[in-house]
Amino acid sequence: MLAFERLGIRFGGNQAVQDVTGSLTPGKITAIIGPNGAGKTTFFNMLSGFYKPTSGVITLSGQPISGRPTHEVVARGVARTFQTTTLYKNLSALENAVLGHRVRTKAGLLDALLRSGRERHDESESLKAAHHALERVGLERKAHVTASLLSQEEQKRVSIASALATQPSILLLDEPAGGLNPEETARLMDLIRQLVGAGLTVALIEHKMNLVMGLADQVMVLHHGQLIAQGPPAEVSRNPAVITAYLGSHGGGGQHGQSAPAGGASV
Numbered sequence: 001m002l003a004f005e006r007l008g009i010r011f012g013g014n015q016a017v018q019d020v021t022g023s024l025t026p027g028k029i030t031a032i033i034g035p036n037g038a039g040k041t042t043f044f045n046m047l048s049g050f051y052k053p054t055s056g057v058i059t060l061s062g063q064p065i066s067g068r069p070t071h072e073v074v075a076r077g078v079a080r081t082f083q084t085t086t087l088y089k090n091l092s093a094l095e096n097a098v099l100g101h102r103v104r105t106k107a108g109l110l111d112a113l114l115r116s117g118r119e120r121h122d123e124s125e126s127l128k129a130a131h132h133a134l135e136r137v138g139l140e141r142k143a144h145v146t147a148s149l150l151s152q153e154e155q156k157r158v159s160i161a162s163a164l165a166t167q168p169s170i171l172l173l174d175e176p177a178g179g180l181n182p183e184e185t186a187r188l189m190d191l192i193r194q195l196v197g198a199g200l201t202v203a204l205i206e207h208k209m210n211l212v213m214g215l216a217d218q219v220m221v222l223h224h225g226q227l228i229a230q231g232p233p234a235e236v237s238r239n240p241a242v243i244t245a246y247l248g249s250h251g252g253g254g255q256h257g258q259s260a261p262a263g264g265a266s267v
């Protein structure tokens, strides 16, 4: 289980995340929501080893991992995707997934591209993991298609495959449905449900509250870097602090034009 206690990070005078305590329930979907600038991506950056927390502790199965380098966090089973799709557009879906495996697990991209002796040795392992990951996201048939020729939804699936190629037990998805239309979003959510059904633990950052309502088992709400609510989606959306945070941030219009869930916050 991935847990965090009083987790925080400060950039100069800006306390971007402060005192966040909680955990990701194994085999469940946790959604992290909050107004723009609330600290969601920064929180993910700490969980995945991209940022070193300035306070608090992160543990994985009871072992502290706070501040460990990304490849070490990945090796322990935590992988992530990014808010903007970070694919190599001229490479195939398969090559992207292979790179996803190598870049996340080894010293870095340069190592992967220079194909050092160790890299060559690991090549077949990476390829196997990449094929399997593409299969899991339903893209095995398009393994050799150049990423730029894939639809937006397929590119999102490749990003997920790149993370899955590292064989994680915990997957962190930063706005997985960003830029997708409702049909594509629904299919991507089905994929996430399938992955969780197969045993994966997922945490995702999402702006579309209606999507979170139908998908997440647990919701964490960040506001000005602090955790102002957590619990089941229906409960969180009725929380007065959550409603106030969103109304204050968006003049009552809702995040990204999303309408309010029945009886709940306009988030």
Ligand SMILES: Nc1ncnc2c1ncn2[C@@H]1O[C@H](COP(=O)(O)OP(=O)(O)OP(=O)(O)O)[C@@H](O)[C@H]1O
Binding pocket: 011, 014, 016, 034, 035, 036, 037, 038, 039, 040, 041, 042, 043
């Ligand atoms: N590397 C950094 N250096 C300085 N400040 C940073 C850095 N990374 C994040 N921040 C600050 O942390 C705060 C939270 O930003 P973050 O991107 O995590 O919010 P968010 O909730 O993900 O926002 P959005 O919904 O717009 O993506 C912001 O004030 C941001 O400027």
